[in-house]
Amino acid sequence: MTISQHAESTTTAFIASSDVAETAAFPGSARVELIMGMPVSVDIRTALPARELNPLLDDAFAWLRWVDDTFSPVKEDSQIGRLNRGRTLRQIPELVEVLHRCDELSEATEGYFEARIDGVTDPSGYIKGWALERLSRALSNAGAGDHRITAGNDTRVRGSAAPGVRWRVGVRDPRDGVVRKVVCAHDLGIATSGGAPVVNPRTGEIQDGLRAVTVIGPDLGLADAYATAVFAMGPMPGRRFAADLARSGPYETMIVLPDGQEVTTPGFAEHGGARSRLAG
Template sequence: MPDHATTFSRRRAMGMGAAALLAPGAAFASAGLETIHGAAFGTTWRVTGPAGSGLEALRRPVDQLLAGIDRRMSPWRSDSEVGRFNSSHAGGHAISDDTATVTAAALRVAEESGGCFDPTFGPAVSHWGFGPITGGGATGWRGLALSGGRLTKAWSDLTFDPCGIAKGWALDRLADLAQAAGHADLLLDLGGELAAVGHHPSGRPWQVAIEDPRPARTGLAAALTFEAGAVATSGLRAQSYALDGRTYGHIIDPTTGEPVQGRLLSVTVLARSAMEADAWATALFAAGDAEGPALARRRGLRAVFLFDDNGLRQETTGGADHALL
């Protein structure tokens, strides 16, 4: 990595992996809505529902929920479970049920994506100017194994970075918390990833927009309608820098160990859970121009790919075109 890269913006918490997704005018700035918001994971959270829903009562439980997840899974914290695991020796280490759930999902997506999603690439992410895992160096998700509440690593310098999946899991838990409190119609946003519960107060599904991913461009590239599910976007817009005519992003090509290069600018995934959408958006972007859409089709994933082909080109898989407005 060029020495200049240390001066560029970096992810400050596990929640900063996704490109900005939501256009506020498409969902929040409508009559008849009530919104609460706050900060977590170095980014922001927002819950929107019908006016008069009493969402303010959720504020403290939401903050407590997200703070607890941060204490367990943030690789930025040396005192978190993940931080202690990353600095530990080879062998098995006890982890909580929540961390085990996220780890199991990360390893499953790693296998199903052929390694395009690899939660051991934290040192490579840091090498290129993003992310907190400056120690270690070994990579390869097959060096991790989970069994009976213990996470084992094959080498002492192998690390686990849940940034590409833990925020989605946190958003799912946020939706669970709100529903358990009796809220039936909500749109929830955690750092640009979205989960929908029920419908917009008008009775229609929730509608959101994908920002134009081209550098220095403003405006929207597409609009989506969705309900009872989640949406996540990965791409270059939120976490990247330009140097000597090349753009460097935070998503690593597992075949080269370098930031993904090509015409693909962003991938948006619609899925049943935010954790699934989060991980697969990262995997499909890492897979690249040709293999990304091909992988999405093999896995039956609903995704919207945006390419820079002398103008913005859109490609959809898994019936995602039916969600476009």
């Protein structure tokens, strides 16, 4: 048994036993692979035959590997690596799309989300959420409309975990793994920042005024970038931006302060489950 096969079987068993207590088993299939330096899971619940599910999972992970090979700032021959070294780039529409969106997000967050610092381009605060969002749409277009995709602290759910049952996603504190909230939804992106150091682009210093920031909304790429920006802002500017974000659109935020206190925008609670806080 390969590492990925072992991870797949273990994850499938865990999902079946813990996420949907109403059913003893579920249709579909799940797989976990190491990509971007982290375990990435794709869990499809749509009842499709294996001859369709397996190619869908193959294509899903091929896409994620392509994203990593193209946008990784640490791979010298990735397009981002080549850009930072002044080398020739391939004409890739997705590269133009991502860089353009990063520029828009920089403007929308008054520079607190910034993919270019000191002449170095690094879209990491957006690219993982963007990749999972694109994958989610592709799976839906292929007929697998019931799925959950998770990479690190980012999750995209769509459809149902079981007939009529919303997905339940535990929002974990990235520092100690405690589940602070359970988010229930049929169609939502959930992004948490704070697991890795976040730099305030205005000062060039690591921001340590917050413990974690979670943003939920319809586009995981935007939620990912907003979570990074709010964390970079720090406590008071971050709370003001989160409030403005909630008033102007469908993105809600939970901010965890250094002492563990949680501050949420009003709409965040609308996605809560029966248990909003768990011990682990």
